[in-house]
Amino acid sequence: MGNEIQVSELSYYTNDNEPVLQNVSFGLDEGEIGYITGLSQSQQSALINVLLGDEEPDNGQILMVDRNIVSISKQKTLAMRKSDVGFAPSSIQTSSRSVVETLRFKLKALGETYDLETKIEGALQDSQLAGKQDLHTCDLDRLEQAQLSLALALVNRPELLLVEHPSIDSSTEQEQHYLQLLQETNNNRGITILGITSTPGSHFEGIKQIDISKPPNSSAINVQ
Amino acid sequence: MKPISFISKQIIREMNLRRFGYSMGVVATSFLFLSCLYLLFFMHSQPIGSAPKKVYANQGQIIVALSGKQSSQAISKLYLSIRKWKPVNSIQFFAAPELNQEEVHLPPNITSGGGYFIIDAAHNSPTVLNRLKDISGVKSTLIAEQNISKGKTLFIFPSWLKGVVLAGTILFALVATALTNYTISSIIEKWSGDLETLKYGGIGSSKIKIPLIGYGVLCTTFGAGLGIILLYVASNWASTNEIARISLPALVNNRFILGLALWSGLLGPVIGFLGGGLGISKVKEVWAPRSLEDPINS
Numbered sequence: 001m002g003n004e005i006q007v008s009e010l011s012y013y014t015n016d017n018e019p020v021l022q023n024v025s026f027g028l029d030e031g032e033i034g035y036i037t038g039l040s041q042s043q044q045s046a047l048i049n050v051l052l053g054d055e056e057p058d059n060g061q062i063l064m065v066d067r068n069i070v071s072i073s074k075q076k077t078l079a080m081r082k083s084d085v086g087f088a089p090s091s092i093q094t095s096s097r098s099v100v101e102t103l104r105f106k107l108k109a110l111g112e113t114y115d116l117e118t119k120i121e122g123a124l125q126d127s128q129l130a131g132k133q134d135l136h137t138c139d140l141d142r143l144e145q146a147q148l149s150l151a152l153a154l155v156n157r158p159e160l161l162l163v164e165h166p167s168i169d170s171s172t173e174q175e176q177h178y179l180q181l182l183q184e185t186n187n188n189r190g191i192t193i194l195g196i197t198s199t200p201g202s203h204f205e206g207i208k209q210i211d212i213s214k215p216p217n218s219s220a221i222n223v224q
Numbered sequence: 225m226k227p228i229s230f231i232s233k234q235i236i237r238e239m240n241l242r243r244f245g246y247s248m249g250v251v252a253t254s255f256l257f258l259s260c261l262y263l264l265f266f267m268h269s270q271p272i273g274s275a276p277k278k279v280y281a282n283q284g285q286i287i288v289a290l291s292g293k294q295s296s297q298a299i300s301k302l303y304l305s306i307r308k309w310k311p312v313n314s315i316q317f318f319a320a321p322e323l324n325q326e327e328v329h330l331p332p333n334i335t336s337g338g339g340y341f342i343i344d345a346a347h348n349s350p351t352v353l354n355r356l357k358d359i360s361g362v363k364s365t366l367i368a369e370q371n372i373s374k375g376k377t378l379f380i381f382p383s384w385l386k387g388v389v390l391a392g393t394i395l396f397a398l399v400a401t402a403l404t405n406y407t408i409s410s411i412i413e414k415w416s417g418d419l420e421t422l423k424y425g426g427i428g429s430s431k432i433k434i435p436l437i438g439y440g441v442l443c444t445t446f447g448a449g450l451g452i453i454l455l456y457v458a459s460n461w462a463s464t465n466e467i468a469r470i471s472l473p474a475l476v477n478n479r480f481i482l483g484l485a486l487w488s489g490l491l492g493p494v495i496g497f498l499g500g501g502l503g504i505s506k507v508k509e510v511w512a513p514r515s516l517e518d519p520i521n522s
Contacts, residue, residue, distance in 0.1 A: 012256070014516065041516075042516035045514040045515065045516050046514075046516055047515060049513040049514055052424075054512075054513040054514070055513045060230060075428075078426045078427070078428050079426065080426070081424065081425065081426030082425060082426035082427075083426075084399070086424075087424045089420060089424060092417065092420065092421070093416050093417040093419075094417050095414075095415075095416065095417030095418065097417065097418075102417070102418070102421065105418055106418075106421050106422070106425050108230055109227050109230050109231070109418075109421075109425065109427060110226075110227065110421055110426070110427065111226030111227060111230070112427055137417060138256060151426070152421055152424075152425075180411075
């Protein structure tokens with residue numbers, strides 16, 4: 001079992017040379033689920049930017065699905081996002097489309113022509129939105145929106161899923177439900193899931209926690 | 225190419241009355257912009273002043289209308305007798321059909337079916353005029369108050385009109401650009417929920433921008449096409465209309481018309497490109513990297 005994602009000595013500075021990410025290292029094996037915690041909002045945004053290939057890091061390597069995204073072209077990074085790496089943002093902009101229409105829109109835009117309905121059904125099952133497929137996305141509550149974000153990331157069956165922790169109240173059952181959903185998806189699909197959060201106070205029971213706020217030589221990786 | 229094709233189809237599929245109205249507005253204003261521009265070109269290429277090609281009677285010369293149904297011998301005899309008068313410097317005969325055919329506009333009180341003498345008597349015109357009254361074969365006489373020429377039919381555009389057309393050209397160009405921007409923005413507004421999905425799905429922003437700008441370019445090109453049709457219709461009409469042919473000589477110049485048509489065939493799409501380019505700002509915004517919102521080291 002190899003590393004599905006391995007970030008080594010990653011550093012990112014602003015244009016004013018202010019450090020945002022310094023010497024960050026972490027990794028997840030294939031089929032593993034982990035959450036990066038202890039980030040500021042800026043660090044979270046910077047990490048997502050470099051993991052998605054929207055920004056180049058100032059230093060370090062990012063191996064994802066056997067490719068170093070720091071050294072590959074922008075086109076290849078986009079191609080990876082189309083097939084190998086899914087990203088579920090913390091919030092989605094809702095529209096007058098229904099849940100199923102939104103999923104279909106994404107697949108058709110990606111040029112997918114085969115097994116559309118099977119893929120959509122699978123994503124609805126994984127995100128536990130089955131039965132709500134005909135709801136308009138603007139009628140969804142925050143948890144359901146987070147589930148739709150997840151469904152959109154899963155619908156083209158990626159190998160690695162990057163999840164930006166949704167903006168749902170961490171004190172409610174909704175967050176537990178969401179984390180449970182991620183664990184079930186990880187178990188059922190065997191998909192590697194990396195969560196990223198700047199929200200303090202979350203309870204990640206059974207999920208590997210990676211605290212990058214601590215220096216790499218002082219047990220930077222915590223597993224609960 | 226699949227995402228581009230999909231997005232292009234979506235633009236058509238999701239057309240509603242409001243967006244169709246905007247699109248037609250883009251077509252109409254592009255057409256009006258080019259029409260004003262053509263007019264401006266034709267005004268600019270107009271000969272300066274009246275520039276008459278042929279003067280038939282100078283100011284102060286005597287116009288003599290002959291009685292109708294006179295034989296050529298009678299006219300010749302009359303011609304020779306007047307020619308001999310001392311104050312007469314020169315005398316010219318114009319047959320009535322010749323002047324009518326060339327649309328020389330003589331004063332209405334001097335019309336004749338028998339032809340005209342134009343007499344140059346220098347400063348003695350009144351004396352000659354008095355003598356002519358008693359000559360048989362002369363129907364009426366007149367001293368020309370101004371030059372009478374074929375060039376009198378030229379229509380000169382007043383400078384205020386040129387100013388109005390110039391202002392209209394600029395206004396329609398701005399409105400066409402703004403409407404294209406608005407049309408594209410209204411399409412994107414409908415997709416505001418889908419843009420992030422497309423971005424995170426790995427679709428490059430160019431795959432969205434190309435069909436959107438392409439739609440803007442298509443609308444303005446259609447408007448430009450209508451403008452080119454109008455240009456050729458006007459050119460054909462001018463070739464059969466004496467006043468238009470003289471007043472706007474460039475309108476019957478095939479090379480000029482072809483050049484203008486090709487040039488406007490490029491200008492129309494440029495307007496669409498500019499307006500579309502402004503309209504896709506939301507796409508650029510979504511595809512930009514996330515901003516680092518809070519202070520560093522927070």
